[in-house]
Amino acid sequence: MNQFRPSVLFVCVHNAGRSQMASAFLTHLSDGRVEVRSAGSAPADAVNPAVVEAMKEVGIDISAEIPKVLTTEAVQDSDVVITMGCGDACPIFPGKRYLDWKLDDPAGQGVDAVRPIRDQIRARITGLLAELDVHGGESA
Numbered sequence: 001m002n003q004f005r006p007s008v009l010f011v012c013v014h015n016a017g018r019s020q021m022a023s024a025f026l027t028h029l030s031d032g033r034v035e036v037r038s039a040g041s042a043p044a045d046a047v048n049p050a051v052v053e054a055m056k057e058v059g060i061d062i063s064a065e066i067p068k069v070l071t072t073e074a075v076q077d078s079d080v081v082i083t084m085g086c087g088d089a090c091p092i093f094p095g096k097r098y099l100d101w102k103l104d105d106p107a108g109q110g111v112d113a114v115r116p117i118r119d120q121i122r123a124r125i126t127g128l129l130a131e132l133d134v135h136g137g138e139s140a
Contacts, residue, residue, distance in 0.1 A: 006132050007035035009078035015040025015067035017048045017106040018084040021118055024055055024062045025125040033134045037074050043067035051106055054114040058122075080132075 008026060012020035015038055024040035030036070044067045052063050072091050075081055080097045085105060092098070101124055106114045 005033060006080065006134065007049075007078045008080045008082065008085065008128070008132075009074055010036075010038040010082050011040065011070055012084040013041050014044040014107060015070075016046065017051045017114070018103050018117065018121065020062055020065055020067075021051060021055060021121045022082065022084070022101075022125060024060050025122050026066075026128070029129060030124055030134050034129075034132065035078075037078060039068045039070035039074050041070050043069050048106055048114075050092055050109055050111045050114045051118075052110045054118045057111075057115075058118070067072075073140070077125035079104050080128075082128075099125055 010022040010026075012019040019038040019040065023036045026034055045064060047065050047067065052061075055062050070078045075091050075096065076093060076094065080099065082099045082101055084101050084103055101121075103120060104113075104117050106117050
């Protein structure tokens, strides 16, 4: 199959919440049809436990994920870069598509506060898949 496989990079400051949820949903819902990366401008030591719990509730286990530092290479290697509150910490390259998703930061929040953020991210991922014209498993 010689089909174009788009690549998407999700960036937030700590790479411990929003970008982890977004990358997990995109990986899951695209059924491997999208190359997915996530990173943070100042990565945390671990993924937010409330985020891990909220994702478990929808059948996605991200407990093994580790926050990664944002690199210039990650941006260069991605077709779409989606920022989630990292502001000007993200390098800009011509020819890339940049989106900024305004989402509440789940840092320091309990699972009750994370659920609506998770659901907003899932809805945006579904829209992104339609824009990219990628159809994967819709079972999640």
